Amino acid sequence: MHAFDEALRLEPLDAARPGVFRGSSSPxxxxxxxxxxxxxxxxxxxxxxxxxxxxxxxxxxxxNFAAAVAPGDFQLTARxxxxxxxxxxxxxxxxxxxxxxxxxxxxSATAVTAxxxxxxxxxxxxxxxxxxxxxxxxxxxxxxxxWTQRYEMRVARGDLPRLLDGGGxxxxxxxxxxDNPPRPLDFLALTAMADAFYPRIWLRRAKLVPAGTVSVTVxxxxxxxxxxxxxxxxxxxxxxxxxxxxxxxxxxVQLWSEAGELLVTSHQIVYFKE
Amino acid sequence: MHAFDEALRLEPLDAARPGVFRGSSSPxxxxxxxxxxxxxxxxxxxxxxxxxxxxxxxxxxxxNFAAAVAPGDFQLTARxxxxxxxxxxxxxxxxxxxxxxxxxxxxSATAVTAxxxxxxxxxxxxxxxxxxxxxxxxxxxxxxxxWTQRYEMRVARGDLPRLLDGGGxxxxxxxxxxDNPPRPLDFLALTAMADAFYPRIWLRRAKLVPAGTVSVTVxxxxxxxxxxxxxxxxxxxxxxxxxxxxxxxxxxVQLWSEAGELLVTSHQIVYFKE
Numbered sequence: 001m002h003a004f005d006e007a008l009r010l011e012p013l014d015a016a017r018p019g020v021f022r023g024s025s026s027p028x029x030x031x032x033x034x035x036x037x038x039x040x041x042x043x044x045x046x047x048x049x050x051x052x053x054x055x056x057x058x059x060x061x062x063x064n065f066a067a068a069v070a071p072g073d074f075q076l077t078a079r080x081x082x083x084x085x086x087x088x089x090x091x092x093x094x095x096x097x098x099x100x101x102x103x104x105x106x107x108s109a110t111a112v113t114a115x116x117x118x119x120x121x122x123x124x125x126x127x128x129x130x131x132x133x134x135x136x137x138x139x140x141x142x143x144x145x146x147w148t149q150r151y152e153m154r155v156a157r158g159d160l161p162r163l164l165d166g167g168g169x170x171x172x173x174x175x176x177x178x179d180n181p182p183r184p185l186d187f188l189a190l191t192a193m194a195d196a197f198y199p200r201i202w203l204r205r206a207k208l209v210p211a212g213t214v215s216v217t218v219x220x221x222x223x224x225x226x227x228x229x230x231x232x233x234x235x236x237x238x239x240x241x242x243x244x245x246x247x248x249x250x251x252x253v254q255l256w257s258e259a260g261e262l263l264v265t266s267h268q269i270v271y272f273k274e
Numbered sequence: 275m276h277a278f279d280e281a282l283r284l285e286p287l288d289a290a291r292p293g294v295f296r297g298s299s300s301p302x303x304x305x306x307x308x309x310x311x312x313x314x315x316x317x318x319x320x321x322x323x324x325x326x327x328x329x330x331x332x333x334x335x336x337x338n339f340a341a342a343v344a345p346g347d348f349q350l351t352a353r354x355x356x357x358x359x360x361x362x363x364x365x366x367x368x369x370x371x372x373x374x375x376x377x378x379x380x381x382s383a384t385a386v387t388a389x390x391x392x393x394x395x396x397x398x399x400x401x402x403x404x405x406x407x408x409x410x411x412x413x414x415x416x417x418x419x420x421w422t423q424r425y426e427m428r429v430a431r432g433d434l435p436r437l438l439d440g441g442g443x444x445x446x447x448x449x450x451x452x453d454n455p456p457r458p459l460d461f462l463a464l465t466a467m468a469d470a471f472y473p474r475i476w477l478r479r480a481k482l483v484p485a486g487t488v489s490v491t492v493x494x495x496x497x498x499x500x501x502x503x504x505x506x507x508x509x510x511x512x513x514x515x516x517x518x519x520x521x522x523x524x525x526x527v528q529l530w531s532e533a534g535e536l537l538v539t540s541h542q543i544v545y546f547k548e
Contacts, residue, residue: 060489062336066356066363082340082379089340105356116520125516215334217491242399243536246390
């Protein structure tokens with residue numbers, strides 16, 4: 001079993017309560033003070049995909065990170081709020097017991113799933129020109145964090161800064177991304193990869209300040225059929241901030257298939273300290 | 275009282291249940307099959323701002339539109355899911371009774387509020403060059419929908435298409451925006467204005483197809499102090515799609531103060547039919 005599928009494994013807690021699961025935070029995707037947020041976000045979507053009442057495919061997902069997930073088990077609940085003819089609205093919550101034993105909220109999320117249908121289409125964000133993956137160097141993460149080992153990240157532009165002199169010029173990165181080892185692409189992997197870019201402030205300031213995602217939204221522009229075509233290929237991912245103010249900045253992300261299809265647009269708001 | 279404040283008026287339903295409110299959908303902001311989504315989104319934020327346990331100011335808001343709001347009363351519930359030292363996580367739900375009298379979900383939302391603090395800041399998305407508001411023509415809405423009368427919208431670029439020949443070239447609009455009549459800017463007004471751009475597909479295809487927002491996320495980059503400086507001035511708003519596929523497209527929005535401060539970045543995923 002791939003480490004990513006292992007990290008996203010959920011067990012139904014009670015046959016009488018569909019959508020209530022037990023999972024376990026993944027050492028294989030450990031970040032500094034908890035598991036990589038991308039796996040936490042993907043786990044929220046996993047709870048929706050495993051729900052017996054699911055309609056359609058993921059269209060949008062917003063995940064709010066309320067507290068670090070501790071090592072060990074967590075409880076995850078996905079609840080359909082409303083089901084229409086071709087869309088379905090979801091609320092998802094992740095909890096762990098606090099010191100007093102009460103379930104404490106670590107993550108909340110909403111999702112919309114939908115039935116896609118053929119229409120006119122147009123990609124107005126063509127994939128930027130980039131050298132081939134094999135001609136790009138691996139990203140230079142300063143620490144050997146577990147989760148960064150779970151991805152092949154090859155830098156076309158905007159590597160982690162090596163010279164930490166406060167002299168950054170912009171916040172634009174373009175990375176080729178792939179699971180390590182490779183794994184066929186699906187909505188879960190896309191969700192995690194949308195959150196795989198390091199905090200833009202590190203690049204913009206050339207300074208490694210504490211930073212963490214507060215909320216991330218992922219829009220899925222492709223259906224399962226298109227994802228299946230991408231199989232185990234690389235994605236080209238791009239990340240850039242628009243604004244840094246008063247302890248927070250945003251981070252806009254696009255993910256393209258190697259064939260140039262825009263699969264995901266994503267945005268997050270990130271806390272930073274300095 | 276300004277029509278916008280009237281539209282967002284909420285009454286606590288029960289002193290024993292803080293965060294549970296009754297409101298009423300606003301004829302003054304009526305759109306085609308319900309009130310303008312921007313007022314519905316602002317109403318979700320209003321419930322948070324009126325909650326007695328509120329910590330900090332709005333940082334992010336995601337609103338999912340599950341069904342059209344009918345004329346008359348609705349119930350709105352805002353619940354703090356977790357309160358940290360400087361951030362607070364919220365879930366919000368709007369309901370109306372269905373044919374059987376059961377509360378049916380029309381809108382769900384999450385929000386994060388936060389305490390802002392002075393840090394290094396940088397706006398990497400400068401306001402685009404545009405003619406002065408008084409030199410721009412009003413937007414050419416084809417129907418006299420009530421909600422469009424509640425805004426002064428002056429077109430710097432990307433007006434509603436007049437020639438519906440399917441020959442659109444891009445999806446970029448730049449409008450000066452202001453409440454009509456003017457009203458001092460706050461988080462509520464920003465929320466509604468982030469959703470005030472007409473569907474990008476109308477411009478991209480030069481074709482007025484049915485379209486409606488499914489989910490919108492708003493990031494607030496400024497605090498109450500900066501908003502107060504803007505007072506009743508115009509905002510410059512920009513909207514553009516990245517991708518149209520299989521019945522859905524995204525719409526990215528930025529709102530600047532007339533002085534060039536980036537106040538809001540926002541994104542939405544929109545359903546379309548053709």
